[in-house]
Amino acid sequence: MTLFKLKFTSNSPQKLGAFLMKHGFSKQAVNNAKNHDGLILVNHKRRYTSYQLHKGDEIIFVPGQEKANPWLRPSDKPLVRVKETANYLVVNKPAGVLSIPSRYEDDDALVNRALGYFTKSKQEEVKPHVITRLDRDTSGLVLIGKNPIAHARFAKLSKDDFVKKYHAVVHGNFASDELTGMIKAPIAQKEGTVVRQIDPAGQSAATEYRVLNQVAGASLVELRLFTGRTHQIRVHLQSIGHPLFGDPLYGVADNFTRQALNCYYLAFPDPFLDQQVEIKIPEPLDMQELWQNLQG
Template sequence: MIFNWQYLGDSKQSVRKFLQQRGMSRTLLKKIKFYGGQLQVAKMPVTVKTMLRPGQTLTVKLPPEPAQAPLTPSGTPLQILWEDAHFLIIDKPAQVASLPAHAHPLDSMAQRVLGYYQRQGYTNQVIHLVTRLDRGTSGVMLFAKHAFAHTLLAQQLQTGRLKKNYLAIVRGHLASQHNRLTWPIKRAPHSFIKRTTAVGGRTALTEYWQVSQLPTATLVRIHLHTGRTHQIRVHFATIGHPLLGDQLYAGPKVGGLSRPALHCAQLKFYHPFLKRTLTINSPLPTDLQQLLRFETK
């Protein structure tokens, strides 16, 4: 991956400071120096100590990324919502894991993306998963195509600039049309998978708005301010309104639904290379549309 950036300052500035202002980490600068990357001005090699003059263009060639642990590619096609040289955004179906695990070693979303990269003949086939979803959750997932893009989006995750909004169908009728759920979350005793709210857990903040009230359930829009494991599912179970179909947290079986009624409907982030905000939407999948029709009968 090669970038060309023009320096538009009024006075000289070091290459190091110029690149750090663009989000390049010290670790990546070291990799550029020692592992095959390049820094050039007017086709001449420079170092991070070189002082850029106004109007000069710095060319940055990222080093090749080392091969990651072996991953078996999948031939299952992807539903692509957005793609460019830096990011791949896909629509994840329910019941597919984000990453391979002992219980689900094959056909994860990461393996589907690898298979897609191979079929496309992309030079860099390292998988950079920026946002993951639980196996039973459907919706928007974001992959970066190189380490620098991953770093920049990880920073947006930490600062809250990258925003994920969900739709969920929960049991019963909520007392408030809008609320913020703030219970800390930790691993449940004697369980590797299940989480619970408890003193001493990690800070968690879930904000929701009621979209529509159904006869025995409620459709809600949710914004995650933090990203704890099972956060939405745990918080709604805690207030007595578990997600429909979420058997792990006592959600009721209804309408033949075989997974939690949870969908990542929107992803919003600042594209650091296009220099504009992207908003990517995913329509409600068929099983949840059918559930809504079932609930309104």
């Protein structure tokens, strides 16, 4: 059973409900705890959310039973776990797998695989909440919450606190004065399509890049996202004349079978523990082979 222990340390009294909201417990989570087999205790006594907290009070929050999604089916396909705690899971998503099910493919997204893993590991009460997503053909690290509290607390982290970095293999070479930079260009959806484009009326978007290596006609680039727009890296790299290998939607035809983009690095403050988490993974084999072949 998952439970959360908190201590009220303020000298100024505060209502229990307001305190819980401040610490990442949504209204839905609080209602679920009150009405669906959960508990909200102050100093080991049940209390309403209107209860006035005082310095030194200890709060125990036991989430209620989450309602099962009748449309979400578990998958037995592999789930590559990189880190797991009581509240979240970091996995290495392979290219070709959706992060969440679509209308047309609903049986083998990363969420389905996570649900299958939770079922097999006797964590039947756990429901996956995808916190970071990757495009189907982008590989790399994805963070999955194991309860709605984790999802809400991670959502409160700023882009400065939550760091995602990618490696990409792109077409073309960068000039000596363009080896690092920040791409700031708003992105909008092209009407009637899945395609995104640079548009002054679009949503603000910022991507930092650093060239790591170059060979004839290709470059290895590190990227960091400061916003999370759909297809952001792909659109931004296209906009500066360096589309990804394997991305005909935003680039040119080549022989790589998927976009050469891998989320290799995640760093964030653990919202449940007083510690910084930093995770790195090696490049997938197909991207390693692509770069080796490009080097001749």
